[in-house]
Amino acid sequence: DAGVIQSPRHEVTEMGQEVTLRCKPISGHDYLFWYRQTMMRGLELLIYFNNNVPIDDSGMPEDRFSAKMPNASFSTLKIQPSEPRDSAVYFCASRLSGTGSRETQYFGPGTRLLVL
Amino acid sequence: QKEVEQDPGPLSVPEGAIVSLNCTYSNSAFQYFMWYRQYSRKGPELLMYTYSSGNKEDGRFTAQVDKSSKYISLFIRDSQPSDSATYLCAMKGNTGGFKTIFGAGTRLFVKA
Numbered sequence: 001d002a003g004v005i006q007s008p009r010h011e012v013t014e015m016g017q018e019v020t021l022r023c024k025p026i027s028g029h030d031y032l033f034w035y036r037q038t039m040m041r042g043l044e045l046l047i048y049f050n051n052n053v054p055i056d057d058s059g060m061p062e063d064r065f066s067a068k069m070p071n072a073s074f075s076t077l078k079i080q081p082s083e084p085r086d087s088a089v090y091f092c093a094s095r096l097s098g099t100g101s102r103e104t105q106y107f108g109p110g111t112r113l114l115v116l
Numbered sequence: 117q118k119e120v121e122q123d124p125g126p127l128s129v130p131e132g133a134i135v136s137l138n139c140t141y142s143n144s145a146f147q148y149f150m151w152y153r154q155y156s157r158k159g160p161e162l163l164m165y166t167y168s169s170g171n172k173e174d175g176r177f178t179a180q181v182d183k184s185s186k187y188i189s190l191f192i193r194d195s196q197p198s199d200s201a202t203y204l205c206a207m208k209g210n211t212g213g214f215k216t217i218f219g220a221g222t223r224l225f226v227k228a
Contacts, residue, residue, distance in 0.1 A: 045216070048215070
């Protein structure tokens with residue numbers, strides 16, 4: 001299995017521009033998570049989906065952030081308009097529902113975003 | 117007060133040392149306790165997983181959970197330079213919808 005795939009790996013943009021981050025979860029996983037990681041705030045959960053349906057978006061910082069999951073194999077996180085304080089590493093993770101070690105989340109390599 | 121507290125370090129030890137990493141938490145509903153390892157410029161990967169209280173050993177790694185004290189630990193024996201990474205504790209409740217809460221991560225450096 002290729003694992004969780006994220007694109008792009010690096011993104012540099014100017015303030016005010018729209019940014020779209022993409023994620024392909026592990027095939028068969030029914031949960032998908034979007035996280036943001038910064039030195040100051042650590043790893044923060046932004047939103048998560050179960051069977052393509054958004055379950056909890058309470059971590060989304062502002063209306064400038066939106067996320068979609070049109071099908072089981074693809075999700076996007078969009079920031080519009082972007083601001084310098086959005087600079088961070090954005091991780092996508094997926095997991096399979098169930099108990100025990102199935103609680104494990106598998107993380108992608110992350111997208112390193114820099115907003116100038 | 118954060119739900120999960122973890123000292124960010126950095127922690128620097130010589131090769132071969134025993135390393136102790138710790139987290140405290142406030143939510144008594146947490147039942148699943150995990151340790152993730154994150155190498156520089158990589159995503160976190162699961163290292164150890166424990167359900168409820170007790171110890172779990174895997175090679176050089178031992179995870180301990182003390183629910184009465186709301187305290188979890190990860191011990192690394194015979195530490196190696198390849199163990200240099202950030203270690204994040206993570207916890208989750210026993211209900212399917214509960215989110216996994218991560219600690220801030222402790223940066224560990226093992227010097228050869």
